[in-house]
Amino acid sequence: MNLIKSIFGLLALLFLQIFILNNFLFDGYLNPYIYIAFILFLPQRSSVFYTLSLAFLIGAIVDVFEGGYGVHTAASVFIAFLKPLIFRIFRAGKNELSESSDVRQLGLFRSLMYVLTGLFLHHFILFSIENFALDNLLPLLMRSLYSSLFSFTFVLLYQLWNYRR
Amino acid sequence: MRYFFLLLKRSRVLLYFLLLESLAFAWIINKRSYQRSQFLSATTEIKGNFQGLAAQTKAYLNLKEENEQLARENIRLRESLDESFIFQNFGADTINSSTYQQRYTYIDAQVISSSHFKVENYILINKGQLSGLEENMAVIGPSGVVGVISNVSKHFARVIPIINPNLRISAELAQDGYFGPLRWLGEDYRESSIQDIPPYANVKTGDTVKTDGRSSFFPRGITIGWVKSTSLQADQNFLEVTVSLSTDFAKLRNVYVVKDLWINELDSLNMRP
Numbered sequence: 052m053n054l055i056k057s058i059f060g061l062l063a064l065l066f067l068q069i070f071i072l073n074n075f076l077f078d079g080y081l082n083p084y085i086y087i088a089f090i091l092f093l094p095q096r097s098s099v100f101y102t103l104s105l106a107f108l109i110g111a112i113v114d115v116f117e118g119g120y121g122v123h124t125a126a127s128v129f130i131a132f133l134k135p136l137i138f139r140i141f142r143a144g145k146n147e148l149s150e151s152s153d154v155r156q157l158g159l160f161r162s163l164m165y166v167l168t169g170l171f172l173h174h175f176i177l178f179s180i181e182n183f184a185l186d187n188l189l190p191l192l193m194r195s196l197y198s199s200l201f202s203f204t205f206v207l208l209y210q211l212w213n214y215r216r
Numbered sequence: 217m218r219y220f221f222l223l224l225k226r227s228r229v230l231l232y233f234l235l236l237e238s239l240a241f242a243w244i245i246n247k248r249s250y251q252r253s254q255f256l257s258a259t260t261e262i263k264g265n266f267q268g269l270a271a272q273t274k275a276y277l278n279l280k281e282e283n284e285q286l287a288r289e290n291i292r293l294r295e296s297l298d299e300s301f302i303f304q305n306f307g308a309d310t311i312n313s314s315t316y317q318q319r320y321t322y323i324d325a326q327v328i329s330s331s332h333f334k335v336e337n338y339i340l341i342n343k344g345q346l347s348g349l350e351e352n353m354a355v356i357g358p359s360g361v362v363g364v365i366s367n368v369s370k371h372f373a374r375v376i377p378i379i380n381p382n383l384r385i386s387a388e389l390a391q392d393g394y395f396g397p398l399r400w401l402g403e404d405y406r407e408s409s410i411q412d413i414p415p416y417a418n419v420k421t422g423d424t425v426k427t428d429g430r431s432s433f434f435p436r437g438i439t440i441g442w443v444k445s446t447s448l449q450a451d452q453n454f455l456e457v458t459v460s461l462s463t464d465f466a467k468l469r470n471v472y473v474v475k476d477l478w479i480n481e482l483d484s485l486n487m488r489p
Contacts, residue, residue, distance in 0.1 A: 070266070070270065082333065099229045099232075100229070100232060103229075103232055103233055104236075106236075107236045107239075107240070110240070114243075115259060116263065118338060120243055120244050121239075121240040121241065121242070121243030121244040122240075122244060124236075124239075124240035124243065125237055125240035125241060125244065128233065128236045128237055128240060129237065132229075132233045180244070181334070181335060182335060
C-alpha cells in the first residue's frame with residue numbers, strides 16, 4: 052500500500068514538473084525543478100544503491116521530456132549521493148532515534164532547512180552543468196537561489212496537499 | 217588480492233555513484249552525435265503529441281493578440297500587392313514573364329513548445345515531413361527571422377532559433393551593406409550580436425539588420441532586428457554590433473517555413489569542384 056502511494060506521488064510530481072512547471076518560466080531567473088524533492092524525502096534508512104538508481108531514473112525521465120540530455124540525470128544522482136551527508140549535517144547535536152521518522156528526528160525547522168539546502172545545491176549543480184563553465188558565478192548563484200526558493204514554495208504546497216490526504 | 221576486494225566492497229557506493237555520473241556525462245557530451253538526431257526525431261513525435269494538446273488550449277487564450285498581429289501582417293502584404301500600385305506605362309512594352317519567377321514558397325505552422333531562457337533553446341512546430349518540411353529550411357515569423365529546422369519527424373519539426381549559440385547566420389546592415397555572422401551570446405533572448413564588422417563602417421543606432429543573400433538558408437532582406445549599440449571586439453580589429461531582435465520569442469506562435477524551390481540547383485552548383 053505504501054509502495055503504491057509513493058509511486059503515485061512520484062508520478063504526480065513528474066507530471067507537475069514536465070507538463071506544468073516546464074512550460075511556465077517566471078521571469079528570467081525562475082526555473083522551478085521540484086522532482087528532486089522526491090529524492091530528498093526518501094527515508095534515510097533506505098539503501099544508497101536504491102536512492103542512486105531511483106535518482107538516475109527520475110533524472111533520465113525529466114531529461115527525455117525536457118531535452119536536457121543527461122543534465123538533470125547528472126544533477127539528481129549527485130544530490131542522491133550528497134543526501135546522507137546533508138542530512139547528517141542537519142542532524143548534528145540531536146541524539147539518534149532510529150525508529151522515528153526523519154522529520155520527527157530533525158524537528159520542523161531543521162527539516163525545512165534540509166530541504167531548502169538540498170534544493171539549492173541541486174539547482175546550482177544543474178545550472179552549472181548546463182552552462183558547462185563557472186565563469187559568471189554570481190548570476191549563476193543568484194539564479195540558483197531564486198529558483199530554489201521558488202521550488203521550495205511549490206514543495207511546501209505539495210507536502211501540505213500530501214499530508215491532507 | 218583480499219585487500220583489493222575489501223577496498224572494492226568499501227567503496228562500492230562511491231563506485232556506483234561514479235558509474236551513474238559518467239553515464240549521465242556521456243549522455244551530455246554525446247548530444248551532438250548521429251544517434252542523438254535519430255533519438256530526437258522519435259521523441260519529437262511523442263512530445264509533440266503531448267504538447268500539441270497544451271498548445272491548443274493556450275492558442276485560444278491568445279486569440280485576440282494573434283488576430284491583431286495577423287491583421288497587421290495582412291495590411292503589410294496588401295500594401296505590396298500589384299493592385300496597390302498605380303500602373304503607369306504610356307509606351308507599349310512587352311512584359312518578360314521569365315524575369316518574374318517564383319523562388320520561395322511558404323508553409324504556415326504553429327509553435328507547440330518553445331524555450332527562451334535556456335542556453336540552448338529549441339522550438340517545436342506542428343508540421344513535419346508529411347507537409348514537405350526538410351532539414352535546414354528557414355523559419356520566419358510575422359515580425360522577422362526565427363531560425364532553421366534541425367530535425368523533422370512525420371508530423372513535427374524541431375527548430376534551432378537564432379537565440380541558440382549553435383546557429384550562425386549571415387546578417388547585413390541595411391544602410392551600409394556590411395555583413396557578418398550573427399551569433400547569440402546566450403544571455404538575453406531579446407538581443408544578439410554581429411561580429412567582424414569593419415571598424416571604418418559608419419554603423420548608426422536604429423539601423424535595420426536584415427538577412428543577406430549569402431546565407432543559403434534565408435531569402436534576402438528579412439528583418440532580424442535593429443542596431444542597439446556597437447563596441448570594439450576583444451581583438452581590437454573589428455566592431456561587434458549588438459542587435460535587438462524583432463521577433464519576440466516569449467510570445468511567438470505563428471511561423472512560416474520557407475521552402476526554396478531553387479535549392480537543388482544551388483546545391484548542385486556548390487557541389488561542383
